[in-house]
Amino acid sequence: MTSVFGMRTIPRPVALLTVLALIAALLAAVAPSSPARASVGTDLTNFGAGGEQVVRFDTDGNAVDAHDGAIQRFGDTYYLYGTSYDCGYQWNNNSTFCGFKVYSSPDLAHWTDRGHVVGARDCKYCFRPHAVYDRATRTYVLWVNDQEAADKFRVYTADRPTGPFTEQPVPDLPAGTSCTADLDVFTDDDGTGYLVCSNAGWHIAVIQLTRDYLRAAGPYEVTGVTRVEAPSIFKRHGTYYLTMSDPNCGYCTGTGTSYLTAKSPLGPWHGRDAWTIEDGALVARGGLYGLSQQGADWSDYTYSFDVAPQTTVGSTSAQAGFSVRMNRDDYGYLFLLTGSGTANGKLSVLRRAGATTASHVVPLDKPINAGEWHHVSVTAAGSTLTTSIDGVQVDSYTDATYAVGKVGVREWNGAALESAKFDNVRVISASGQNLLSDDFSGDLSRWLAPTPGVKISDSSCGGQPAQVATLRQRHGEPIFLYFSDLWNFHTNEARANFYWQPLSFGADGSIAPLTCANSHVRLDPGHPGKQRAIPGLDQGGGVTGFHLTCDIAGANQREQTFTAGRRGRLASLAVTTFKDGTEEGRVLRNPPTEPLRIELKDAASTTVYATTIPAGQIGWSARNVIVHPRIRVRRGDRYTVVLSSAAPQGCFGVAQNDQGLKFFTTISS
The missing domain is CATH 2.60.120 (Jelly Rolls)
Incomplete structure (x- = not known):
């Protein structure tokens, strides 16, 4: 490719921003009815004219290399903390940890590389740096995920937002939270700090921190969502919002973003109702797993029910999922009854341990049509699972991995939202004892129903959410800046870009869906930045x-x-x-x-x-x-x-x- 530049150097955006800032200042000066305010307008450019991702460069002209992190405002300066990938780290493949970096900016557009806040070292799983300021001690506190640490996290402190940071004792987190991975750190209006993190079961836990933000204070809440990660908390008009990657999917090029709300950081957290009772039947719309309240010690039993798979969103197929011997989401035996109505259906049998570890597919001799009822039973006897549909045995499967566990329902919660109706559920022990009976003429008290978040994007605009940053302004409410990493699903994630957009809210406080476009923010206070001058x-x-x-x-x-x-x-x-x-x-x-x-x-x-x-x-x-x-x-x-x-x-x-x-x-x- 050959490109030609003439003698004219392309004007830089900073010149335009400077002119706009001067015009705004002059207009403010001649308007006696409104006080003068320092403000800067910044364009957040995520995509080019053809929809291609664009690269953000620092003030030296190098690509910003700070991923899966967070943006904070300290004083009148914005700071971007993130994981560096320039040295060639490969997820799950090496231990070439490149360190955590920080950049500073006066306007969210011009970022200056301030170097490493934590240096490179041997670490296979080090991610998600998040910094907060402790006003009481005038100390900056940095939390990071390090799965080789005793409690999976490390904490550092510094006198300046750019460091140098000194490591503190490994935080002692409550065992019940089971936190292992992605995190955010949130400080409430009264100065109380909270760690929000994803745990081993892909739930989200919120943990109150000590006053110095260095360890757990004791109280915590584990939300009811499942198969999620990348949590972030912010507060608006007295309501707390918890955003997350839904479903969880490391380095994905398009996993969804959803949110929950609460009146306290420690919950209870509420999303949308995935399970409802309609016309005397359970209707499950996404939400992934819902399990029976009881049954952790059930071993040999028959789980039977009537089921009508419904059409999957965006598809012509229909699917209903159900599980046995499952005490933890996605750890047990999962069955998927699938059909398109144009050919014979199928039954998929899967042994799950957070992912499929063994599976087989059983072709059926009849179609499975959306909205059509079928009677299904699964008998667990020792290490053998026997499945019948409409009174005919279709499969017998032997596996001894899971000996006890609850029964449940599972409908996928992604863009291809699955749904199904269930009725007349019964669980009968091998000795004939009635363990569970529900015709859904009452409520859902016999079940641990899923609590999926409210979706604001099915793709996170081509990436995975990292944070919603609360950027407080001197006038008006804060800017709630959504931040996702636009992973390219290539192992060189140093090439990944960013999607940034201020969130918009409805009159009822609901978050508007992401627009996945370029946007504009007005910072108050603020001053325009510029690229570093190149002599000659x-x-x-x-x-x-x-x-x-x-x-x-x-x-x-x-x-x-x-x-x-x-x-x-x-x-x-x-x-x-x-x-x-x-x-x-x-x-x-x-x-x-x-x-x-x-x-x-x-x-x-x-x-x-x-x-x-x-x-x-x-x-x-x-x-x-x-x-x-x-x-x-x-x-x-x-x-x-x-x-x-x-x-x-x-x-x-x-x-x-x-x-x-x-x-x-x-x-x-």
């Missing part, structure tokens, strides 16, 4: 509207043409580049080992400068690679930068927009 800058493509492409290897190369704007010595040439490997499943293999060649040619295609950059000196995140040709140039001379590599594996990548590569040149006299 001659040509460059700015930092706006760039996306990443990786294809420089072997016969493939990239070119960028420019024209010198003045006479002098070409002191430096910078190109924003990165490296990547070959994806094999979820393992990244064979990154380039050969160097990246940077060549400069004149208008006659004669090479006037060339150098190579070792692959080990190029990061996995897009960063400026700067070389120093020091050749004499004249105003109007035309040159071409050529990027190439003899690498037989992997690739080197570049940042580009519709005008060319991201680069700059400087000229000295």
Whole structure:
């Protein structure tokens, strides 16, 4: 690809922002009816004109490398904390932890790299840095998830939001919370702090912290949602909101976001009603698992019921799920009765342990139509599970993994929302004792019904939610800034971008669905930021509207043409580049080992400068690679930068927009 830049350097957004800020100040000064307020308008650009993700660059022109973290406002400055991936960390594949970084910004648009708050070290599962300020001790407290720590979390303190941070004793969390993974830290109006975290059963726990925010104070609440993670709490108009990834899905390119509400951080938390009783039958609409109140010690029994699968949202199929010997969501035996109405149905039998560990499919000899009732029974006797449909045995399965457990119902809670009707439920022991009987003529007191959140997005705009940041302003209510990581489901997650959007609310306090577009915020107070000045800058493509492409290897190369704007010595040439490997499943293999060649040619295609950059000196995140040709140039001379590599594996990548590569040149006299 060849792109041409003329003598004019593309104007930077900061100039426009500065003009707008001056105009706003003048208008405020001549309006006697309203007080003057310092404010800054900031465009949050998530996607380009073609819908492609765009890269956020720091004030030095490097890609912002702080993921799965949080944004906080301390004083009049905004801070972004996140996990760095520039050194090549691969989820589940290595222990190359790149450290936690922090960036600062006056306007949410111009971010300055402030370095590491926790340095790189050997750690296979270190994620989710979240910082809060303790006004009593004037201390900044940083919580992170580290699954190799005694309690799965570590806590650090510092006198400044940028550190240096010092590790404190490992926090002692209540055993009943079972917290192991994603987290958020929330401070209430009265200064009380809370840790919110996802636990081993993929529920969400909220734990009150001690006054110094360093450990658990004792009280906690475990919410009723299941198969969720990435929690975040904020408060608005006396109501607490808990947002989460729904369902849980590490590094997914589009898992949903939902929320619960409560009048206290310790609950009870409420979402939507997944289970309702209608016309004397249970109607289950998503929510995943609902289990019987009793039955933790039930061993041999027959679970029978009438069921009518309903059409799955966005599909022509219908599916009903039910389970036996299950005491913990998704740990036990799950059965899925599925049909499309155009062919014979099927029964899927799965042994679950948070994921399918064994399964088989039983073809049925008749269709399973949406809305059509069937009588189903599952008999658990020793290690044998026998299933019958409409009085005919269709399967016998032997497995000794789970010997006891409750019965339940399971309907998927994703964008393809499943639903089914159930009636006349009975559980009879092997000796003939009636353990459970429910015709749903009353209430749901015999069941632990699921409490799914209220969905505001089925895809989190192409990623997974990280946080809703409460950014307090001097005038008016805070900005509640939604933040999701736009993972690309490629093991090099250093390439991931961000989606940021201020939340909107209905008159009833409900959160409006995400728009998955670009947005605008007005910060009060605030002042415009700017890119760091480049001494001697001659040509460059700015930092706006760039996306990443990786294809420089072997016969493939990239070119960028420019024209010198003045006479002098070409002191430096910078190109924003990165490296990547070959994806094999979820393992990244064979990154380039050969160097990246940077060549400069004149208008006659004669090479006037060339150098190579070792692959080990190029990061996995897009960063400026700067070389120093020091050749004499004249105003109007035309040159071409050529990027190439003899690498037989992997690739080197570049940042580009519709005008060319991201680069700059400087000229000295």
